[in-house]
Amino acid sequence: MLEEITSQYSPEKLERKIQDFWEKSDAYSKVREHRRGGKRFFFVDGPPYTTGHIHLGTAWNKIIKDSILRYRSMNGYDILDRAGWDMHGLPIEVKVEGVLGFTSKKDIEKYGVGNFIEKCKEFALNQKDDMTEQFRMLGAWLDWKDPYMTLRDEYIEAAWWTLKRAQEKDLLEQGKRVVNWCPRCETAIADSEVEYSDRDDPSIFVKFRLKDEENAYVVIWTTTPWTIPSNIAVAVHPSFEYSKVKAKTSDGREEILIIASQLVEPVLKKGRYAGYEILGSMLGEDLTSLSYEHPLADKVPRQAAMEHNIYLADFVTAENTGCVHIAPGHGMDDFEVGLKNNLPIFCPVGSDGRYTEAAGDYTGMHIRDANTTVIEDLKERGLLLARGKITHRYGHCWRCKTPIIYLATEQWFIKISDLKEQMLSEIQQVNWYPSWAGSARFRDWIEGARDWCVSRQRYWGIPIPVWKCRTCDSMHVVGTKKELLEMSGLSGDIELHRPYVDSVTIDCPCGGKMKRVEDVFDVWFDSAVASWATLRFPQKAEDFEKWWPADFITEGHDQTRGWFYSQLGASMVAFGKAPYKSVLMHGFTLDGEGKKMSKSLGNVIEPKDVIAKYGADTLRCFVLSASAPWDDLKFNSEELGTINRTLNILWNVYRFPLPYMVLDKFDPSKVSLESVREHMRREDRWILSRAQTLINDVNKAMDQYTLHRALRSINEFVLEDLSRWYVQLIRPRTWVEADDPDKLAVYRVLYEVFVIMTRVIAPFMPHLAEEMYQNLVRNVYPDAPESVHMNDWPVADESLIDKELETHMDMIRSMVEASSNARQKAGRKLRWPVSRIVVSPSSEQVAEAVASLKSVLMDQTNAKDIVLIGVGEPWDELGYEAIPNPSTIGPVYKGDAGKVLAAIKGADVMSLRRSLASSGQAEVDIPGGKATVTPEMVKFEERMPEAVASAEFNAGSVYVDAKLTRELESEGYAREVIRRVQDMRKELDLAVDEGIRAHIRITDQRVLDLVLDLEQHIAKEIRAEVQVIGLDVDANGTLSKDWDVEGVSMSIGISPT
RNA sequence: GGGCCCGUAGCUUAGCUCGGUGGAGCGCACGGCUGAUAACCGUGAGGUCCUGAGUUCGAAUCUCAGCGGGCCCA
Structure with a gap:
């Protein structure tokens, strides 16, 4: 049987109860099991990094996923949805280093890589557990018990297998490349891991002495003096004009400088030259015959042995001097120039940011300290033309904030640029929500795709499965653990992480030993293989055949360059096609001012604080309804209160009829909707129609992943249709005490609507839906599915829809x-x-x-x-007054105008109106005749009776x-009395059907008579068993009060009988 | 500097695809209802639809330029 609920809506208690229920009954597994065999829906969870705590953005992300999956499940889909965790990489290494008090890789080596790895693993697993708990609090249902974790062997194998595919397809490449390098973390970092922010750097102009001409220099500019020891060449633009200038210094010496013509003035000004004379000009392409002496050749002996020439490059801009310092070991463009012209890739800087022995006198110095020294050395040699400071955007390591440097190092690459065209055509097969996420944003990103450096010189990551022979240098890429065991001749199990895997050797056909290269994967490569790793491919192929590619993924717009891209790249390598069929790109959470939430700004909102105050369902409704999924979400705590209020109204609407239904022993299982049909009123049919329309509206919204529209439709239905209208209409019908078919119809219709509501809100407010369902459905139909989430999504009954109504x-x-x-x-x-x-x-x-x-x-x-x-x-009955218009009458009647005005005012308004309306004119009597009046001469104003x-x-x-009659007045006063007594009953906290004794004194004889007209009616309404109303009644009782009713004083006393 | 998105009442926003009288909620002011009651409802004030130009009979909506914000890139 239905149960009455008396308590207020208290989400915290309710949600805890529901989550316990789900936990105990293993509801999640049952729901998924319930749909086995249905149409498959493969969802891949974008793995959050195991930082240990979730923020509003990650909460929003999981809430979107959960709502969509619940909706899909109710629609009969068999869902695969392992939660995912991204657990490797520098962030965790950096945190563990922090805990252990380490500052460099040497500390880790000293501590022992094995010990360090164990710490990282423990750390990641603990963080994962904490976060799982936080996600569960949101009511987010994913497969939490069997998540995919990037640190598991099965996952590592997926990455290995993928790299082997790359090698088989000739997309794997090792080579010297200039990479972004963090000198603190001592590793290459991806383009996407570089964070740009403002930084002050020196800005210097340096003279490079030409070899074949006395006292002549080419002038370059740089912001990285520490790269001057590595300078190999100078680049100029082939079609710029350059000038040869004889410049006079302030102390009267003369020197010859080569500078881009349009930059001569500003450069000489910076160098504080006293004057100059242009000796001649030429195009950049005419400068290539020049060679120069390295400015620090005496300090860096290796430089003295190398040639230094001028080369052409299109990237040179007409800024600074128009001549660009080229150090192929320290810049992407520089490297290109070096490759093209066969220059040595001279990189005398080690992984720790210190000069190596190749740097001669600078050996051992950290590049961080080198700028000053180099500037001094240049000055000493008379080669520093000018120095200054510049503030510019510069890249930093996104984990430790150290300014990055560029280093030419040996790295492993996947040749994504070879796959660009295929990627562009693949993304057109994907459904993007919104469409511009794919057609514009993602497309642009892919068009700029570069080869992907997948190697990192760290410890906590998936080891790169490349074994190289120490003797003959041949290499082998291992695809699986099994392959490694077979090739190495080991038996039993092995740990695939460093340092264990590093000790596994393979015999090379040449007789030598193959050892693993030391690098680990870029973490982006980890998550890139998620769509098959989560299916345990390549260990198991069946699930892959059955499910892949993913039907749906959804992440924030920052993942355009991240997971959307890395997955696509890896999947093109592995299978030659996109790993997902549809993608919903969602926005970012911002604070109330529209600023990014970040720890440093102190504006971070913790999901758990919101849940503690308003409950998870409120948070869910807020993030889902506040903006379109792809727009950014401004967090506004007042809006949360509003949403909470809406849920409270839904709760109250649900609560309102229950006491009556329970009192009347209403059993919906015995009363079909059909059986009450003939007693339904128009408004009953109306709310049934609206409920069906709501189902259709939500379907339409969900088809397009416009979750905000779905939520707003629900919201409007609850507030406008149910609370503000239907409930108001039916209230008197529920108070009838007799066995009344009209009341039964209301009960049945309300019940119908409530049951629809439990299902319609289930994807979005899973706790509240479950709570209502357990009472409304499970208490009535014990055989009904155990959880609301096992129910089928309601199908709108078109026969109940009446648009006209x-x-x-x-x-x-x-x-x-x-x-x-x-x-x-x-x-x-x-x-x-x-x-x-x-x-x-x-x-x-x-x-x-x-x-x-x-x-x-x-x-x-x-x-x-x-x-x-x-x-x-x-x-x-409406009266009209005719208002003459002097400005139109005047010109026509001139002197008689006054008479016409008066005549219009005095005329019979109705006949004047009729006449003007029918014939377009009317006649009025004026002294001495008649006057013709046209419509523009008069306007009519309504005069109310x-x-x-x-x-x-x-x-x-x-x-x-609003004219009063005795009956109306009597009724009005009666209701005033009833209303006040009800108020007092409430104050005494009386039960609805409890009888009272009422004494009412009304000192106004006329009003007393009016009230006495309806004495019986009043007694019935207030359930008075004894009722005395009179002029001098002693109005006492358990509670007595004096009232002022429209200026008439009344005293009322009531007591329970 | 480039790409994409966003800009509507004090606040949060709908409407923009496909041009035709800008709708809500919160807050504010006033009023009402009364066994959903620590709930609820009505009315009112409040708008350069970011700015400017263009297309059009007509622009919040389409186009272009600019300004501000977000994400990403350089």
Whole structure:
């Protein structure tokens, strides 16, 4: 049987109870099991990095996923949804280093790589557990018990296998490349791991002495003096004009400089030259015959042995000097110039950021300290033309914030640039939500794709499965653990992480030993293989055949360059096709000011704080409804309160009829909707129709992943249709005590709507839905599915949809609003009945609405009668006043104008109106004759009958006749009395059906008589077993109060009997 | 500097695909209802639809330029 609920909506308690229930009954597994064999839906969870705590953005992300999956599940889909965890990489190494107090790789080596790896693993697993708990609090259902973890062997094998595929397809390459390098972490970092922020650097102009000409220099500019020891060449633009200038220094010496012509002035000014003379000019392409001496050749002996020439490059811009310092070991562009011209890739800087022995006198110095020294050395040699400072955007390591440097190092690459065209065509096969996420944003990113450096010189990561022979240098890429065991001849199990895997050797056919290269994978490569790793491929192939590629993924727009891209790249390598069929790109969470949430700004909102205050369902509704998924979400705590209030209203609506239903032993299992059909009123059919429409609206929204529209439809239905309208309409019907078919119809209809609601809200407010379901459905039908989430999504019953009725009801609602407005003007509050309401419709449809829903209109306006007048016809009781228009009458009648004005005012208004309307003119009597009046000479203003007020609505007008009669007044006062007694009953906390003794003193004889007219009615309404009303009644009781009713004083005393 | 997105009432936003009288909620002011009651409802004030130009009979909506914010890149 249905149970009454008495408590307020308290989400914290409710949600804890529901989550316990899910836990104990293993609801998640049962729901997934329930759909086995259905249409498959393969979802891949974008693995959050195991930082240990979730923030609002990650909460939003999981809430979107959860709502969509719950919706899919209810629609019969067999869902695969292992949660994922990204657990390798520098961030965890950096944290563990912090805990252990380490500052460099040497500390780790000293501590022991094995020990360090164990710490990292322990750390990652603990963080994962903490975060799982936080995600569960949101009511997010994913497969938490069997998540995929990047640190598992099965996962590592997926990465290995993929790299082997790359090698088989000739997409794997090892080579010297200039990479972004973090000198603190001593590793290459990906482009996507570089964080740009402002930084101050030196800005220096340096003279490079030309070899074949006395006292002549080419002038370069740089912000990285520490790269000067590595300088190999100078680049100029082939088509720029360069000048040879004889410049005079302030102390009278002369030197010859080569600078881009348009930059001569500013450069010489910076060098504080006293004057200059242009000796000649030439194009950049004419400069290539020049060679120069390295400025620090005496300090760096290796440099003295190398040639230094001028080369051409298109990337040179007409800024600074137009001549660019080229150090192929320290810059991407520089490296390109080096490759093209066969220059030595001279890189005398080690992985720790210190000069190596190749740097001669600078050996051992950290590049961080080298700028000053180099500048001093250049100055000493008279080669520093100018020095200054510059503030510019510069890349930093996103984990430790150290400024990055560029180093030419041996790295492993996947040749993504070879796959670009295929990638571009593949993404067109993917459904993007919104479409521009794929067609514009992602497309642009792919068009700029470069080869992917997948190697890192660290410890905590997936080891790169490349074994190289120490003797013959041949290499082998291992694809699986099994392959490694076989090739190495080891038996039993092995740990695939460093340092264990590093000790495994393979015999090379040449007789030598193959050892693993020391690098680990870029973590982006880990998550890139998620779609097959989560299917345990390559260990098991069946699931891959069955499920891959993913039907759906959804992540934030930062993942365009991240996971959307890395997955696509890896999948092109592995299988030659996109790993996902549809992608929903969502936004970012911002604070109330629209600023990014970050720890340093201190504006971070913790999901758990929100949950503690408002509950998870409120948080879910907020993030889902506040903006379109792909727009950024501004967090606003006031809005949370509003959402919470909405849920509270839904709760109250659900709670409201239960006491009556329970009292009447209403059993929905014994009363079919069909059986009450003949007793349904128009409003009952209306709410049933609206409920079906709601189902359709939510379906439509979910098809396009416009979750905000789904939520807003639900919201509007709850507030507008259910709470503000239907419940108001049916309240009197639920108070009837007898066995009444009309009441039964209301119960059954409400029940129907509630049951639909439990399902419609289930994907979005899973806790509240479950709570309602357990009472409404499980208490009535014990054989019903154990959880609301096992139910099928409701199918809209088209036969119940009546669009015309919905339109009519909308019109009635605007009439009711207009009549409230008119009442307010007439000063007659709703409690007091009015004799009639006159509706003047502007269309036939409005007239139909009134005819069809007259009783609703009467009830809601508290009117004794509704008078409907014809479309476009005036209400015949309406008076009009004719207002003459002097500015049109004057010119026509001149001297007689005054008489015409008076005649119009005095004329019979109705006949004047009729005549003007029918023939376009009218005659009025003026002293000494008649005058013809045309429509522009007169306008008519409505004159209300006494005590009538009017108001417009969007399709007509209403007139409220507030004239009082004895009956109306009697009823009004009776309701005033009833209302006050009810208030007092409430104050005494009496049960609804508890009897009372009531004593009422009314000192105004006229009002007393009016009230006594309805004495019986009053007694019944307030459940008075004894009731005394009179002029000098002693109004005492358990509770007694004095009241002022419209200026009449009343004293009321009540006591329970 | 480039790409994509966003900009509507004090605040949060709908409407923009496909041009035709800008709708809500919160807050504010006033009023109402009364066994959903620590709930609820009505009315009112409040808009250069970021700015400017263009297309058009007509632009919040389409186009271009600019300004501000977000993400990503250089």
